[in-house]
Amino acid sequence: MSYFSKTIFMQFLxxxxxxxxxxxIPNMFTSTDPATKARMAEGKAVEAHARKLFPAVTLIDHSQSFDDIVDQSNDALSYSTIPICNAILSSNGFSDRLLTAETDILVPCDDEYLLYEVKASTRAKPEHIPDIAFQKYVAEKRGLRIRQCFLILLNGKYIRKGEINTRQLFKIGDVTEGVQQYGESSDINAQVENAFEVCNQAKCPETEIGVHCSSDCPLRNTCWREVNKIKHNIFDLYRMPSKKAFGWYKQGITGIEDIPEDYPLTKLQKIQAKSEKTGEIHADRKEIKKFLNQLTYPLYFLDFETFSSAIPLIDNSAPYSVVPFQYSLHIIDEDLSKEPQHHSWIWGTEGEPRSIMLEQLKSLLGNKGNIIAYNALFEQMVLKQAVDLYPKQEKWLNNILKRFEDLLQPFRNFHIYHPAQKGSCSLKAVLPALTGQDYSQLQIQDGEQASRAFMGILNGQIADKQAILENLERYCGQDTMAMLEILRKMRSISA
Ligand code: SF4
Structure with a gap:
């Protein structure tokens, strides 16, 4: 028996x-990707918190087989007078297949139900309405009457102080009207019927790649195989709107070298296209020198790693607050060629991380010399938010902010562009392109991975804490060394 679920419907849209x-072919798409798994676990944790909004609930046990979950849900719907959480609603579809929809919270109300959908998000998104509309559709097809629909979101303004205050953590919006309007204007019945038919046909529909393709689509590598074979393709053009890129793609222009001379490219895209056609690095020596000559020594190469969670994990943080847990600082006194001093810190999960970080940096950053960061706005934002909590440091902060120099700028302005960057100015693209070094030898290779690893420690879910701490140390240290290596390369290019 195949089930046509809410997930399939949303994917169909x-x-x-x-x-x-x-x-x-459901077995092909069981996700093992750690980022997806972490997102799903976070969603479940938010749902579990939202259940506390109700004094007592009937919770459907999802550790059993799918058929048993459906049976248990049906039983609960027949007897429960208190809210039912995680019920799977099922209704006969359009042949012998079942339509199913997992609901978060169904509150019995006379002979009707209030339907609550919980999202681990601080803002309503366009896809939330069809998601709820599908649940309501299946519920009604099954014979339930839905009186009202609600969306439970995280309250981005809630600041944790001590134990989580569940009432304040969430905000609840009545979306009955929006769901009703969607159902009518999109004709949800016809929409589901069409999706159901297409999915039940023998042959896979031929859908062209387009703006609907998300970067995490599980079929991305298959569908984009031909485009990916092209070393320099138009989708890698710097700040190319995807709608425009697909317009060109439909005209048969896929590679950057296929772009006709009279096609409108921005100044930076022209630099990229020329560099990729010739295979040569573009370097505006005058601008690079200008950037290097304005630097005041000592140079402080600074990088933060941060975590951010839907449910605030520590006091004085809101849902998705950016909390620093690590920094790396390399210092060059007066000569780029010399070996730098290195300082680093990882929060040991005791004390207030922002307070510890500020105290340490106050003594390390001195009174003069530029602070170099890659995308400095981020480091500045982390410092500003920390000082919001510790306003006594405001004077220090104001001086520190003036000393920042953003190493991203020469790359964002294409004063240097290497064809191997493929239209990206990120540190992870620039470092290997310019220096041949990369992150491939490291266990932790990007900020998201670092954040997940640290949150594992924070939640007590990591067996080998010491190994993780060492990997974090190596990763963050590599980021600040990367900036120094890039600066050294800029100096040799401009010579
Ligand atoms: S990558 Fe393929 S399956 Fe995924 S959205 Fe694009 S066309 Fe559809």
Whole structure:
């Protein structure tokens, strides 16, 4: 027996090809990607907190087989007078297949129900309405009457002080009207019927790649195979709007070298296209020298790692607050060629991380010399938010902020561009392109991974804490060394 679920319906709205594949070959799409798993676990944690909004609930046990979950849900719907959480609603579809929809919270109300959907988000998103509309549709097809629909979101303004205050952590919006309007204007019945039919046909629909393709689509590598074969393709053009890129793609222009001379490219895209056509690095020596000559020594190369969680993990933080847990600081006194001093810190999960970080940096950053960061706005934002908590440091902060120099700028302005950057100015693209060094030898290779690893420690879910701490140390240290190496390379290019 195949089940046509809410997930398949939502995927169908994005792309029929994706939905057909997930519906017909589900085993191929069981996600093992740690980022997806972490997102799903976070969503479950938010749902569990939201259940506390109700004094007592009937919770459907999802550790059993799917058929048993459906049976248990049906039982609960027949007897429970208190809110039912995680029920799977099922209704006969359009043949012998079942339509199913997992609901977060169904509150019995006379002979009707109030339907609550919980999202681990601080803002309502366009996809939330069709998601709820599908649940309501299946509920009504099953014979339930839905009186009202609600969206439970995280309250971005809630600041944790001590134990989580569940009432304040969430905000609840009545979306009954929006769901009703969506159901009528989009004709949800016809929409579901069409999706159901397409997914049940023998052949996978031919859906072209387009603006609907998300970067994390599980079929991305398959569908984009031909485009990815092209070393310099138009989708890698710097700040190229995808709608425009697909317009060109439909005209048969896929590679950057295929772009006709009279096609409108921005100044920076022209630099990129020329560099990629010739395979040569573009360097505006005058501008690079200008950037290097304005630097005041000592140079402090600074990088923060941060974590951010839906449910605030520490006091004085809100849902998705950016909290620093680590920094790396390399210092060059007066000569780029010399070995730098290195200082680093990882929060040991005791004390207030922002207070510890500020105290340490106050003694390390001295009174003069530039602080170099890559995308300095981020480091500045982390410092500003920390000082919001410790306003006594405001004077220090104001001086520190003036000393920042952003190493991203020469790359964002394309004063240097290497064809291997493929239109990206990120540190992870620039470092290997310019210096041949990269992060491939490290266990932790990007900020998201670092954040997940640290949150594992914070939640007590990591067995080998020492190994993780060492990997974090290496990763963050590599980021600040990368900036120094890039600066050294800029100096040799401009000579
Ligand atoms: S990559 Fe694009 S076309 Fe392919 S399945 Fe995903 S969304 Fe659809």
């Amino acid at each position: 994005q792309c029929p090809k994706l939905a057909w594949n997930v519906y017909n």
